Amino acid sequence: MTKFTKNKQEKNIIITIKRLGINGEGIGYYKKKIIFIPGALPNEVVVAKIVDRHPHYLEGELVRIKEKSPDRVTFPKGVDPAVGGLELAHLSYPKQLEFKQHLILESLRKYHPRDYIKYKVKKTIPTPNAWNYRNKAQYQIEFNKGKSKLGLYAPNSRRLIDLPDMPTQTKETQKVEREIKKLIDKLHIRIADFRRHTDGIKTIAVRQSNATGEIQVTLITIGKKIKDLKLLASHIMKLPNVVSVFQNETQWQNPQVWGNKTIKLFGKSHITEEILGKKFKLSPRAFFQLNPEQTTTLYSEALKYLDLTPDQTLIDAYAGVGTLGILASDQVRQVIGIESIPEAVIDAQENCRLNHVRNAEYIQGNVEKLLPELKNQGVPINALIVDPPRTGLSKKLIKTLLEVKPETFVYVSCNPATLAKDLVLLSDAYDVRVIQPVDMMPQTPRWEGVTKLVLRKNK
Numbered sequence: 001m002t003k004f005t006k007n008k009q010e011k012n013i014i015i016t017i018k019r020l021g022i023n024g025e026g027i028g029y030y031k032k033k034i035i036f037i038p039g040a041l042p043n044e045v046v047v048a049k050i051v052d053r054h055p056h057y058l059e060g061e062l063v064r065i066k067e068k069s070p071d072r073v074t075f076p077k078g079v080d081p082a083v084g085g086l087e088l089a090h091l092s093y094p095k096q097l098e099f100k101q102h103l104i105l106e107s108l109r110k111y112h113p114r115d116y117i118k119y120k121v122k123k124t125i126p127t128p129n130a131w132n133y134r135n136k137a138q139y140q141i142e143f144n145k146g147k148s149k150l151g152l153y154a155p156n157s158r159r160l161i162d163l164p165d166m167p168t169q170t171k172e173t174q175k176v177e178r179e180i181k182k183l184i185d186k187l188h189i190r191i192a193d194f195r196r197h198t199d200g201i202k203t204i205a206v207r208q209s210n211a212t213g214e215i216q217v218t219l220i221t222i223g224k225k226i227k228d229l230k231l232l233a234s235h236i237m238k239l240p241n242v243v244s245v246f247q248n249e250t251q252w253q254n255p256q257v258w259g260n261k262t263i264k265l266f267g268k269s270h271i272t273e274e275i276l277g278k279k280f281k282l283s284p285r286a287f288f289q290l291n292p293e294q295t296t297t298l299y300s301e302a303l304k305y306l307d308l309t310p311d312q313t314l315i316d317a318y319a320g321v322g323t324l325g326i327l328a329s330d331q332v333r334q335v336i337g338i339e340s341i342p343e344a345v346i347d348a349q350e351n352c353r354l355n356h357v358r359n360a361e362y363i364q365g366n367v368e369k370l371l372p373e374l375k376n377q378g379v380p381i382n383a384l385i386v387d388p389p390r391t392g393l394s395k396k397l398i399k400t401l402l403e404v405k406p407e408t409f410v411y412v413s414c415n416p417a418t419l420a421k422d423l424v425l426l427s428d429a430y431d432v433r434v435i436q437p438v439d440m441m442p443q444t445p446r447w448e449g450v451t452k453l454v455l456r457k458n459k
């Protein structure tokens with residue numbers, strides 16, 4: 001590694017920004033090395049300082065803009081720009097949409113699946129609500145130097161940024177978060193301390209249904225027995241629209257935010273969301289898109305490209321609470337959903353009943369294991385929708401898919417890099433007809449898109 005020289009020139013370097021990186025940072029070059037500068041935009045000339053050096057790249061910090069891009073907009077006032085979730089908030093919205101179309105084009109260029117040049121990559125569909133769209137807040141709480149703080153960590157750090165206002169979050173979820181913080185302070189409820197690894201509340205999750213306004217609160221704790229937790233929960237229940245309070249228990253060793261054990265302290269077991277005329281009950285740990293208004297568009301695109309026929313068996317893989325399968329159920333003979341989280345599977349089964357869907361069943365387990373089992377049982381897998389987490393599909397699963405070869409196949413992805421990588425293998429048997437990016441998370445570089453794959457005739 002090059003030695004870090006602290007001369008003045010290295011502290012104040014002038015960089016011309018060439019493009020945006022996958023995390024929304026400006027990218028330029030300094031002494032032939034790539035430098036990433038968060039907050040800088042393409043075609044800007046900026047003064048930056050080097051904050052970290054790596055063998056193949058440098059990390060820079062924006063000091064001042066010398067020549068400003070016409071696409072720059074004012075960053076929301078009163079918010080620390082270091083907070084995660086606002087990485088593109090200084091870029092005009094039309095340019096954010098272009099960036100998201102370029103993200104997938106760049107990933108395809110990098111991994112070059114077969115015939116990728118011919119893929120139809122459509123323009124990103126904008127969201128109707130570019131601000132205050134997130135209906136779930138998941139804030140960390142910390143007690144340090146005699147004061148509690150509630151907010152989000154700066155990316156890749158343990159620095160918690162206190163967030164009285166987060167402009168992408170709905171007003172009501174933020175208000176409930178702040179009210180809970182006040183109650184924790186007032187009742188002297190123990191807050192977990194990552195420095196000493198002590199027990200207490202670590203995270204507060206607040207999710208609101210867009211359809212009914214109901215709010216579900218989950219207190220994620222390190223350890224089970226937290227003094228006066230029930231008292232706190234009883235006070236939270238009095239906040240407007242709160243219909244339930246849960247405790248989710250985890251340990252410091254768990255790298256995930258949520259642990260496996262969730263218990264209800266007060267109120268309803270579920271909140272109910274509504275998408276395209278169907279109702280979905282959600283338990284606290286079940287996944288649901290965070291921008292409900294735009295979810296309708298995402299799912300409509302997925303269903304459109306599925307192009308189902310009444311004789312088909314549709315596999316809804318990575319099913320969550322059964323959204324896509326239930327929405328598609330009246331177009332096919334049968335739906336089989338696969339989901340790993342047991343509570344989400346129970347929700348999906350309940351959602352079938354709630355929507356009078358009788359031709360769908362949801363099974364619990366990993367897609368990698370259950371799909372080959374379904375194949376071996378002779379289940380006709382002729383239509384498939386996959387909606388995996390950011391890690392994409394495993395090689396093992398792709399191998400099974402290439403054996404089963406469902407003729408109708410839609411891939412909903414939240415990561416253009418893993419999508420492009422997976423298409424390298426899938427394009428062995430499939431043509432990629434359309435990739436449709438859908439903006440679910442404005443102001444962030446987070447990507448979502450629907451891909452239609454068509455089995456090649458000779459395969």
Ligand SMILES: C[S@@+](CC[C@H](N)C(=O)[O-])C[C@H]1O[C@@H](n2cnc3c(N)ncnc32)[C@H](O)[C@@H]1O
Nearest residue numbers: 287318319320339340341365366367387388389
């Ligand atoms: C991106 S979410 C999609 C959920 C659902 N399709 C929706 O639109 O709401 C991915 C889901 O896959 C589940 N999951 C993750 N890994 C899995 C695996 N290996 N097998 C089955 N489900 C998995 C997660 O619990 C989560 O519910």
